Amino acid sequence: MVPTWDSTIRHELDLVEEEMRGSVVSEQELLTEISLYVIGSGGKRIRPAIAILSFKACGGTDVPKVVKIASAFEMIHAATLIHDDINDHGDYRRGRVAAYKKFGTQKALIAGDFLFVKSFKMGGTFDERIVGMVADACTAIAESEMLQSLYEGDVDAPVDKYLKIIEGKTAKPIEAGARVGAYLAKADEARIDQMGEYGLAIGMAFQIIDDILDIVGNEKTLGKPKGVDFVDGKPTLPLIFAMADAEHGPEIKRLFLKPDKSHQDAEEALALVVRTDAIAQSRRLARQYTDKAKAALSELPDTEYKASMVKLADALAERDT
Amino acid sequence: MVPTWDSTIRHELDLVEEEMRGSVVSEQELLTEISLYVIGSGGKRIRPAIAILSFKACGGTDVPKVVKIASAFEMIHAATLIHDDINDHGDYRRGRVAAYKKFGTQKALIAGDFLFVKSFKMGGTFDERIVGMVADACTAIAESEMLQSLYEGDVDAPVDKYLKIIEGKTAKPIEAGARVGAYLAKADEARIDQMGEYGLAIGMAFQIIDDILDIVGNEKTLGKPKGVDFVDGKPTLPLIFAMADAEHGPEIKRLFLKPDKSHQDAEEALALVVRTDAIAQSRRLARQYTDKAKAALSELPDTEYKASMVKLADALAERDT
Numbered sequence: 279m280v281p282t283w284d285s286t287i288r289h290e291l292d293l294v295e296e297e298m299r300g301s302v303v304s305e306q307e308l309l310t311e312i313s314l315y316v317i318g319s320g321g322k323r324i325r326p327a328i329a330i331l332s333f334k335a336c337g338g339t340d341v342p343k344v345v346k347i348a349s350a351f352e353m354i355h356a357a358t359l360i361h362d363d364i365n366d367h368g369d370y371r372r373g374r375v376a377a378y379k380k381f382g383t384q385k386a387l388i389a390g391d392f393l394f395v396k397s398f399k400m401g402g403t404f405d406e407r408i409v410g411m412v413a414d415a416c417t418a419i420a421e422s423e424m425l426q427s428l429y430e431g432d433v434d435a436p437v438d439k440y441l442k443i444i445e446g447k448t449a450k451p452i453e454a455g456a457r458v459g460a461y462l463a464k465a466d467e468a469r470i471d472q473m474g475e476y477g478l479a480i481g482m483a484f485q486i487i488d489d490i491l492d493i494v495g496n497e498k499t500l501g502k503p504k505g506v507d508f509v510d511g512k513p514t515l516p517l518i519f520a521m522a523d524a525e526h527g528p529e530i531k532r533l534f535l536k537p538d539k540s541h542q543d544a545e546e547a548l549a550l551v552v553r554t555d556a557i558a559q560s561r562r563l564a565r566q567y568t569d570k571a572k573a574a575l576s577e578l579p580d581t582e583y584k585a586s587m588v589k590l591a592d593a594l595a596e597r598d599t
Numbered sequence: 600m601v602p603t604w605d606s607t608i609r610h611e612l613d614l615v616e617e618e619m620r621g622s623v624v625s626e627q628e629l630l631t632e633i634s635l636y637v638i639g640s641g642g643k644r645i646r647p648a649i650a651i652l653s654f655k656a657c658g659g660t661d662v663p664k665v666v667k668i669a670s671a672f673e674m675i676h677a678a679t680l681i682h683d684d685i686n687d688h689g690d691y692r693r694g695r696v697a698a699y700k701k702f703g704t705q706k707a708l709i710a711g712d713f714l715f716v717k718s719f720k721m722g723g724t725f726d727e728r729i730v731g732m733v734a735d736a737c738t739a740i741a742e743s744e745m746l747q748s749l750y751e752g753d754v755d756a757p758v759d760k761y762l763k764i765i766e767g768k769t770a771k772p773i774e775a776g777a778r779v780g781a782y783l784a785k786a787d788e789a790r791i792d793q794m795g796e797y798g799l800a801i802g803m804a805f806q807i808i809d810d811i812l813d814i815v816g817n818e819k820t821l822g823k824p825k826g827v828d829f830v831d832g833k834p835t836l837p838l839i840f841a842m843a844d845a846e847h848g849p850e851i852k853r854l855f856l857k858p859d860k861s862h863q864d865a866e867e868a869l870a871l872v873v874r875t876d877a878i879a880q881s882r883r884l885a886r887q888y889t890d891k892a893k894a895a896l897s898e899l900p901d902t903e904y905k906a907s908m909v910k911l912a913d914a915l916a917e918r919d920t
Contacts, residue, residue: 304738306745361712365705384686384748387708391682391715392741395734398719402730409723413716417625420713424627427705 329455338463373501415454422446435513449481489514505544519556650776659784694822736775743767756834770802800892826865840877
């Protein structure tokens with residue numbers, strides 16, 4: 279059997295699940311219930327996995343420490359998902375009804391804050407440098423969400439703004455995890471930077487693929503309907519490319535600008551997008567980031583963890599879910 | 600001229616303003632703008648004031664440190680105000696349109712998260728005990744907001760649940776500030792406990808008075824309309840007492856239970872509440888907490904800061920804004 283990318287850190291990832299479940303226990307059972315609903319809905323656990331792989335690949339041995347900070351990163355992610363869904367009116371998330379739909383906006387908003395606090399409490403037990411890395415990653419998330427909101431419905435959104443948005447909301451938090459993992463393993467600054475480069479590039483590729491799957495993905499394996507970004511008026515990379523297409527761009531733009539887009543509008547637009555070169559163009563850019571991620575590992579000693587990191591990069595680029 | 604309670608720490612409170620303004624600078628100008636709008640709208644600065652007074656009264660000298668943590672507490676408070684207003688549909692706050700009304704729910708929600716992150720970054724530079732105190736206070740806020748949401752529209756809400764709610768959302772964060780101030784001043788455990796008792800009791804009195812002012816306050820000096828809690832279906836202490844009144848209780852309950860309460864309904868209900876003993880009863884309980892707060896200071900050496908703490912307790916109990 280060919281081992282999967284996560285086979286080398288299965289045990290540590292199980293500890294992350296345990297750590298997260300333990301840390302959201304509250305006398306207010308509903309807070310625990312909503313938290314468990316969100317963190318328990320699976321997800322790919324990319325964030326903790328990269329922190330742990332970076333740690334292990336750099337020779338780290340104090341597993342409880344990296345498990346704790348890896349869990350904090352995943353819980354921060356869960357908190358932002360809850361708040362994002364409130365803001366984007368996303369109905370589904372990982373194949374389940376979004377938390378705010380199930381529990382109500384008010385309770386979901388509070389649960390998001392609760393998860394933030396619990397993550398920070400976990401992160402706050404580390405030294406000032408780690409606290410800084412975690413906090414700066416969270417700041418980047420908030421800043422890029424704000425930037426994203428400014429480009430909503432913008433048919434002329436430039437590619438560099440898109441890249442800045444996904445860097446802040448996805449790539450920088452993953453970079454921070456990779457850096458923290460290396461730092462906890464007592465790696466030197468050069469190695470920490472390499473791990474950071476890996477994380478940043480992986481994060482960029484990951485988000486581009488995510489945005490491609492919103493157009494060509496399988497709704498069943500995706501766990502949510504397609505075309506969500508289009509309906510929300512989010513100019514993602516494939517949409518930006520498609521809107522620049524000489525033949526189909528104008529019609530895609532027209533549909534993108536409609537204020538209350540129907541399911542029909544989205545289907546029509548997506549059908550046009552796939553007739554342009556936009557998906558292939560986006561995949562090429564994602565692949566460049568994947569290659570960059572792998573290149574960042576060149577000086578890392580060969581271990582099973584390094585092999586996992588390479589495999590993870592390829593798996594993320596080729597995934598259809 | 601009789602010095603006011605804050606005259607002894609005017610300089611430190613100015614430093615808090617500076618620290619807060621400096622810490623919300625962001626490349627996303629809108630995040631800075633919303634943050635400054637909320638923290639710049641005044642407010643009584645009770646939270647930082649109590650942390651600083653406790654610090655000074657315990658002989659603390661490292662002012663920059665206490666200014667930093669005091670600012671973190673006030674910014675956490677600002678973050679919760681933004682999210683609260685989204686949840687409660689509060690239109691006004693401190694005499695201004697609520698942030699979510701002015702900037703939109705989406706941007707306000709993100710700005711609230713941003714303020715949380717910035718506060719935690721400030722708090723995270725301290726040792727594990729302080730991080731724990733800050734995080735536990737934030738957890739208490741989220742838990743009590745959840746508890747509060749469960750009692751919305753409940754005409755049979757018991758007094759002890761009300762007290763638990765305000766303890767979590769107001770008193771515990773103020774207690775944490777008082778404890779942190781004493782701890783930073785290197786006070787012994789007994790003194791830290793005394794300062795904590797002071798903060799907790801002050802916080803309880805403060806919130807009860809707040810809830811009284813929602814009924815009998817002056818809308819102009821209050822900066823928001825009266826009857827907000829009533830319209831939101833929040834069973835505050837005076838409302839709980841009033842609904843138990845033999846003569847007027849049933850009619851107040853009937854109005855409280857109306858799903859879409861009008862301004863007229865609220866006025867009618869409030870007019871009935873003031874005809875019961877509810878306000879006087881609530882004031883008596885607030886006064887008990889104020890007395891308890893002052894009693895907690897008995898072993899503290901006499902200083903101008905201690906005098907300010909006594910004055911503050913009385914000022915909060917007697918305030919009409």
